Amino acid sequence: MAIDVLNESGAEVDEAQLLRLVGFDLEKLFVHPDAEVSIALVDVATMEQLHVQWMDEPGPTDVLSFPMDELRPGSLDRVTPAGLLGDIVLCPEVAAEQAKEARHGLMAELRLLTTHGLLHLLGFDHAEPADRDEMFTLQDKLLAAFEDRERSAQGEPGRTA
Numbered sequence: 001m002a003i004d005v006l007n008e009s010g011a012e013v014d015e016a017q018l019l020r021l022v023g024f025d026l027e028k029l030f031v032h033p034d035a036e037v038s039i040a041l042v043d044v045a046t047m048e049q050l051h052v053q054w055m056d057e058p059g060p061t062d063v064l065s066f067p068m069d070e071l072r073p074g075s076l077d078r079v080t081p082a083g084l085l086g087d088i089v090l091c092p093e094v095a096a097e098q099a100k101e102a103r104h105g106l107m108a109e110l111r112l113l114t115t116h117g118l119l120h121l122l123g124f125d126h127a128e129p130a131d132r133d134e135m136f137t138l139q140d141k142l143l144a145a146f147e148d149r150e151r152s153a154q155g156e157p158g159r160t161a
Contacts, residue, residue, distance in 0.1 A: 001026055002036040009041040011092035014107055017150075021111055024146045025118050030074030034082035037121065039114065040089045047091035062098060063113040064089045065120035072123050088117035111146070115139050 003022045005015045018039055047060040069083035090113055099109035119135055126132035
């Protein structure tokens, strides 16, 4: 997979973890290994400019997604063809505020936002209640599975029900 991370935000972020997360998510969603996605981490002013330009909404936001080839998740029998998924833009400063409110760390919030943004690239949306339930359930499952794998890789025990 061609996954690029560009950190222009000035924030200290575990970029390698974001790379692992996107690779993990794409594998779980049966997206072709040659699919391309980029992650940009930007400052508040840049995010505000993008938010106004593309969403016509004031102020900065936490994540924006810019899909390209309109790829969708595949299945075990049918992997998504190779292509350009698009760009995920994150604002660590906004994410840090949200992380405080949610009582978890910045990287937990960035993992959530990255997975959320990736699902948008793959055509998921949350405008309607049924779509929201589907997207957020999948998002939660992907994050839990990734976090379990990360703990396992570090020799920590997995979560228990």
